[in-house]
Amino acid sequence: MVQPRILIVDDEERIRRLVRMYLERSGFSVTEAEDGPSAVQLALSEPFSLIVLDLMLPGLDGRDVCQQIRQHSEVPIIMLTAAGDEMNRIHGFEIGADDYVVKPFSPRELIMRIKALLKRAGEAEYARTDLQQALTFPELVIHIDARRVEVEGKEVSLTPKEFDLLVYMAQRPDKVFNREELLRDVWNYQFYGDQRTVDTHIKRLREKLGQASALVSQYIVTVWGVGYKFEVTQ
Structure with missing residues (x-):
């Protein structure tokens, strides 16, 4: 079984390390990016199953990163946003984010959201369908x-x-x-x-x-x- 590959994009090393630990324990392969430009470069040059994308990033913020990725890819994107940042969440959906998690967040909740989104997106290890073709x-x-x-x-x-x-x-x-x-x-x-x-x-x-x-x-x-x-x- 091929491990789903997750790209974590966050400028805080502590958050990247925490999310990586929980993802790897859950059987995912993880790649990290700490700023917007490197996130876009990775997302468009390597195959990922899903991207966890922080809204506030140096170089290029999460909205711009999401918009650039969406011009070339439909990879599922979960956006990390600050509590109370309602308008940015709505805008994130408008430009192509699939889900959001509010900081501070529970890593277990994030894993649940990732698995649910991968299941819906058709990843083989999570997908179950009895639908007509x-x-x-x-x-x-x-x-x-x-x-x-x-x-x-x-x-x-x-x-x-x-x-x-x-x-x-x-x-x-x-x-x-x-x-x-x-x-x-x-x-x-x-x-x-x-x-x-x-x-x-x-x-x-x-x-x-x-x-x-x-x-x-x-x-x-x-x-x-x-x-x-x-x-x-x-």
């Missing part, structure tokens, strides 16, 4: 096993969490989901999470689908006061 709708095909989305025959690049959210809703058309359900089942949160995480991902998912097809973006419907549903009217 493809979901087909007018102008939209979702290839579940390949984790690929085509709109009007052209591939649309989604982050792992955007893909998971789309699949989860598309498998249950017309069912209305509240934000708590989506956090629990898509993010695998067994505790209270920030419900705006869902709103931000829905917004970004609609934008990406809408750039390819106005029709497909309309499949994701807001049910005011409740949540969201996947609806095909054709």
Whole structure:
């Protein structure tokens, strides 16, 4: 079994050392970066299963690092943010982060988040699926096993969490989901999470689908006061 490779990006050696220790105990292979430019260079030159990315970095902050990586890669990214740094977390989701952990954090919680995200992203040692191979709708095909989305025959690049959210809703058309359900089942949160995480991902998912097809973006419907549903009217 191939060890999942994790890139830890943080300018504090103490945090990198602590996270490395817990990750290696959990069977992960770990690489470290202490600033933004080296993180981008590593992320784009070597294959990683997931990146743990601090928001405040020298040289290039975490938002810029995330944005540059997202131009070339859909590797799952967990962002480390300071407590109360709400706007930066929201912006992080908008530019492609998949999850966040607030400092100071529990290393065990971080490991749980990493495993949950890798499971959703399709890492072989964590992935379990009994899903059908493809979901087909007018102008939209979702290839579940390949984790690929085509709109009007052209591939649309989604982050792992955007893909998971789309699949989860598309498998249950017309069912209305509240934000708590989506956090629990898509993010695998067994505790209270920030419900705006869902709103931000829905917004970004609609934008990406809408750039390819106005029709497909309309499949994701807001049910005011409740949540969201996947609806095909054709």
